[in-house]
Amino acid sequence: MAGSSAGCRRMQAMQLDWPGTPLVLRDLPVPQPGPGEILIRVHCCAVCRTDLHVVDGELPDPKLPLIPGHEIVGKVAALGPGVDRFAVGARVGVPWLGRACGTCTFCRGGRENLCDAPGFTGYTIDGGYAEWTVADARFCFAIPDRYDDVAAAPLLCAGLIGYRALRKAGDARRLGLYGFGAAAHIVAQIARAEGREVYAFVRPGDAAAADFALSLGAVWAGPSDAPAPDPLDAAILFAPVGALVPAALRAVAKGGRVVAAGIHMSDIPSFPYSILWQEREIVSVANLTRADGEGFFALAEHVPIRTETERVPLAQANAALDRLRAGRLTGAAVLTMPGF
Numbered sequence: 001m002a003g004s005s006a007g008c009r010r011m012q013a014m015q016l017d018w019p020g021t022p023l024v025l026r027d028l029p030v031p032q033p034g035p036g037e038i039l040i041r042v043h044c045c046a047v048c049r050t051d052l053h054v055v056d057g058e059l060p061d062p063k064l065p066l067i068p069g070h071e072i073v074g075k076v077a078a079l080g081p082g083v084d085r086f087a088v089g090a091r092v093g094v095p096w097l098g099r100a101c102g103t104c105t106f107c108r109g110g111r112e113n114l115c116d117a118p119g120f121t122g123y124t125i126d127g128g129y130a131e132w133t134v135a136d137a138r139f140c141f142a143i144p145d146r147y148d149d150v151a152a153a154p155l156l157c158a159g160l161i162g163y164r165a166l167r168k169a170g171d172a173r174r175l176g177l178y179g180f181g182a183a184a185h186i187v188a189q190i191a192r193a194e195g196r197e198v199y200a201f202v203r204p205g206d207a208a209a210a211d212f213a214l215s216l217g218a219v220w221a222g223p224s225d226a227p228a229p230d231p232l233d234a235a236i237l238f239a240p241v242g243a244l245v246p247a248a249l250r251a252v253a254k255g256g257r258v259v260a261a262g263i264h265m266s267d268i269p270s271f272p273y274s275i276l277w278q279e280r281e282i283v284s285v286a287n288l289t290r291a292d293g294e295g296f297f298a299l300a301e302h303v304p305i306r307t308e309t310e311r312v313p314l315a316q317a318n319a320a321l322d323r324l325r326a327g328r329l330t331g332a333a334v335l336t337m338p339g340f
């Protein structure tokens with residue numbers, strides 16, 4: 001990118017002007033990598049439910065205008081000053097945690113996922129619904145060769161957040177997954193590889209999701225309002241539906257844990273203390289750390305994860321978001337850039 005042409009290159013991007021309005025296809029200048037940043041030629045970017053929460057205005061104070069997208073796979077095209085990770089041409093993934101301050105109490109305590117001054121890709125900093133992007137090199141990941149670009153994209157958030165949620169579930173043998181979409185279908189495969197039993201709770205009436213869960217090795221699949229066939233040791237909630245919290249509490253055994261993995265959820269209805277008593281717990285999962293990413297990708301190198309994906313051209317991002325909002329996606333939509 002060095003040289004006189006650097007400032008005049010253009011790219012296509014889908015941009016959010018204001019929450020609650022559709023993304024707009026724009027012709028924008030290619031960004032320049034600042035100190036510590038890499039310039040990435042984006043090959044594809046998966047669509048996450050969090051993108052929907054950003055676009056719909058359910059998360060406060062996004063950067064505006066904003067290029068969404070935080071499950072980015074591409075190749076390094078240029079290095080900004082001071083970058084000592086990655087070489088030009090290396091394949092990288094960019095996740096939700098775009099940067100952390102490194103100095104707050106949380107960062108210093110190994111909990112950069114809770115950083116006081118973070119930057120989130122595709123939310124507070126521009127993301128990957130574009131042909132090019134820049135990212136802080138320290139927060140990018142190398143991606144195992146066994147995954148092609150499109151298969152790898154959902155690993156960057158559905159996989160990573162799912163992995164963190166699974167770790168929060170401890171050593172649960174009987175594991176419930178509520179909401180069987182992009183994250184759950186990855187977690188189910190890791191859980192199976194770890195010898196756990198997966199119980200899939202799907203949107204009532206969604207037979208395709210139930211079949212999908214069973215095809216990935218779930219021992220049981222049924223509607224989310226049904227009682228669990230066996231007491232569970234833990235349950236992870238991927239669906240942003242507060243009413244599932246008491247449902248999951250009822251499904252876990254004494255000492256069981258309910259892990260809420262989403263960034264946003266509708267209000268949780270009141271429930272009797274008796275379903276929390278006996279040391280049941282409710283916890284949430286926020287963001288990710290780089291250690292999660294290193295752990296997850298090391299595991300993904302050995303456990304072959306099949307990601308269910310559907311390629312969607314960048315310019316049709318609004319249609320992909322609409323289908324996710326309506327629950328009409330099995331697995332993950334992956335936006336592909338022109339030429340890929």
Ligand SMILES: [Zn+2]
Nearest residue numbers: 101104107115
């Ligand atoms: Zn911090």
Ligand SMILES: [Zn+2]
Nearest residue numbers: 048050157158
């Ligand atoms: Zn995400």
